[in-house]
Amino acid sequence: MINPFIKIGQFCFALILFTGVALAQDTSLDENILNKFKNQENVAGRFQFFYSTPNRYKENSAYDWLDAVNIYLNSAEKIKDSISAQQYKMMQAQIYFDLGEFDTSIAIAKELYENKAKMDLPTKKVLLDLMDDDYAKLKLYDKQLEVRQEKKDLGLTNSIAFYDIYANMGFYIKARNDYIMEMKKTVRDDDYFAKAKYHNNVGNYLRLDKSSSVALAKYKEAMGYLTVFLNNINQVKTEKEIVEGNLLKGIIEGNIGKCYTQLKQYEEAIPLLESSIATINEYNKGKFSSDVIENTLDLAECNLQLEKYKTVEDYLNDDLKPVSVENVIKMNRLYATYFDRIGDYKTSSDFLKKNARIRDSITTTDALLKQQQLKSLVGQDLANTRSMIDEQKLALERNRNEMQAKDERINLVFISLVFTLLGFAGMVYAYLKSIKNQRLIAEQKFIIENALVEKDSLLKEIHHRVKNNLQMVSSLLSLQTKNTRSKAAIVALEEGKSRVKAMALIHQKLYQNDDLSVIEMQGYIESLINSIQSVYKKGGHNINITIDAEGTELDIDRAIPFGLILNELVSNSFKYAFPEDDESGKIYIHLSKNGDKGFFEYSDNGIGLPEDTDERANSSMGIRLMNRLVNQLQSTLNIDKSTEGVRFWFNFK
Structure with missing residues (x-):
């Protein structure tokens, strides 16, 4: 027989355990994000809580949230509360977007968009942002542009990206x-x-x-x-x-x-x-x-x-x-390769055929759609990014009208000529003369093209020879350095050698380019820094150098002064900016050009310039040389010594 005290003890233990579980459940309910959403007083509170809560699906799935929102939506529709139903539908559309069901999401959003006049501005912004995201995922870029234009018209954004x-x-x-x-x-x-x-x-x-x-x-x-x-x-x-x-x-x-x-x-x-x-x-x-x-x-x-x-x-x-076609194709390709590797060639072939069917089904339609969307995109881009486009269109229209009037006059003259001649001999003569002119034009075109090719070859040869001559000058300076005992003379010769290399590198880049009129500055600056490092073998190799000149091109008249200026700045940083340790040294070089305007900036985080820099400016060859070179670029060199290290910058045309 079981002792009654044992029964009482078991009952108390079970009661304590049940109470603890209930308390734990109550605590979890208090902390549950979905329950907090449900406990909001009204639809406005739920709407605000929904969009301001990060990682809202951490405890409950998106489908749990969708069930909860659908219940509130049905209640609002039963009592014909259109404002509440509108906000619950927006949350519903957002959840479908989060689940990757973009078609369903945009269908609900478009339905709401038809009644946008009844929405306040913040609600319109939430809806338009969601539609923007949906159209992006569905690759309906023309619709996406319409949404962005709407946001701009409402003052929700300053420009269209x-x-x-x-x-x-x-x-x-x-x-x-x-x-x-x-x-x-x-x-x-x-x-x-x-x-x-x-x-x-x-x-x-x-x-x-x-x-x-x-x-x-x-x-x-x-x-x-x-x-x-x-x-x-x-x-x-x-x-x-x-x-x-x-x-x-x-x-x-x-x-x-x-x-x-x-x-x-x-x-x-x-x-x-x-x-x-x-x-x-x-x-x-x-x-x-x-x-x-x-x-x-x-x-x-x-x-x-x-x-x-x-x-x-x-x-x-x-x-x-995977939703995107690219990811579906990639997954099928990986499956095909995997089964091929393990010897299941039939399954591998099946996946390759799937990809072939996908490509066949999208090639024509996708190309046409892309062409249409690109046309719409480019037109909208030009309309929003070029302030002078209207004037250019008007000028183009005037030119087109003039050309059309000229064509009409030519046609009238031609018709008059045809009616005047009325003879087979005249027509034959005109035909033969036209053939002769075409041959003459073809011969002249051939001569001009050959002349241009020869000109490019000669220019490349000239740049190559100039580069070789400058290399010879650099070699002579190196020989002179070895035969010189004066430290000051050696330093001056090394500096001269570095400057000569900077100019030689310009001509080297030119004869290596297909386009002889401009130099791509990102690659030039990288090559120039490598050249300077080879001169100053004991400095500069541990410095973190950041170059921001991607896509910037300059002609030779601007590139040579820039090369010499940059040569002076980098050489000075290597020699003076980090006397103790260059492990934490940083150099930042920025060069950009937008139309007729350009900007150059150079900075390092070294020890900075001495206090008497302004007094030394008149006697320092490097600073005087940089000032003259900047003057050639029709600008003024600015020096900022207030920050860590030193900063040089100037604008140019």
Whole structure:
């Protein structure tokens, strides 16, 4: 028989356990995000809570949220509360977008858009932003432009951005250039999150354009800024900022991994891609993420190349649901390669056929659609980015009318001539004369083309010989240096040698270019710095040098002064800026040109200029030389000694 005291003890223990579980459940209910949403007093509170809550699907799935919103929506429709129904439908459309069901999301959004007149401005912004995102995912760029025009008309944005649309259409260089021009001026120096986002986006355009090495440098720069943002304990961050920061960290890690995959460095790529997927799933839980799909496909690619076929199978069978055609094709290609490697050739062939069918079905339609969308995009881009386009159109219209009137006069003359001649002999004569003129034109064109080719060859030969002569001068200076004992003379000869090399490099770049009129400055500056490092063998090799001159081209009249100015500045940094240690040394070089206006900036974080710099300016050959060279560029050299190190800058035409 069981002791009654034991029964009482068991009952008390069960009661305590039940009470603890109930309390734990009550606590979890209090902390549950979905329950907090339900506990809001009205639809306005729920609407605000929904859009201001980061990672809202962390505890409950998007489908749980959809069920809750549908219940409130049905109640609002029963009592004919149109305002509440409108806001619940917007939340419904947002959830479908988060699930990757973009067709359903845009269908609901378009229905709401028809009654936009009843919405206040903040609600319109939420709806238009969602439609913008939906059309981007569905690649309906003409509709996306209409939405952006609507936002501009409502005063929700100052200008219409095009760079993301250009990128989605495959024009990555155009997208990168437009993005830099549009966004660089808006990023504050102290906003490290914005700087991280900016450099990550620039890296995306470079990676998509297969410039993996340059993109990798941009991603690492972005990660540096983001690390500063996340670790800055002096800046109080909201929960939303923390979630967005960690989500961006996961995205950047994945992008670095993708670069390593493109560079075929698979061992380096795998841990970054795995960490990225884990981070994105943690801070973007429940939402559709193309980054997770792309990273998973890249993991499969890496393991496939490393012949880890079991791991490949795990990744490809990981319930992937790619939306974009590119990802579907990539997944089918990986399946085909995997089955080919393990000897299942029939299944491999089936996946290759799937890709062939996909390509066949989209080739014609996709090309036509892309052509139409590009036409619309370019027209809208020109209308919004060129203030003089209306005048140019008017001028073009006048010229067209003049040409049309001239054509009409020519036609009248021709008709009169035909009626006047009325003879077969005249027609034959005119025909023969036309043939003769065409032959003459063809011969003249041939002569001109040959002359141009010969001219280009002669110009290249001249630049080559000038470069060789300057190299000979440099060699003579080197010989003179070896025969000179005076340290001052040796320094002067080395400086002269460096300047001669800077000019020789200009002519070398010219005769190596197809276009003899301009020089691409990014490559020139890199070559010039390598040349200077070879002169100053003991300095400059540990300095972190950043060059921002991508896409800038100058003619020889401007390139030579720039080369000599940069030679002086870099040489001075190598010689004087870091006397103790150059491990932490940094040099920043920026050169840009927009139309007729240009800007040059050079800075280092060394010991800076001495206090009597202004007094030395008259006696220092380097500063006097730079001032004269800047004067040749019709500008004035500015020197900033108030910041760490030194900064030189000037505008030019």
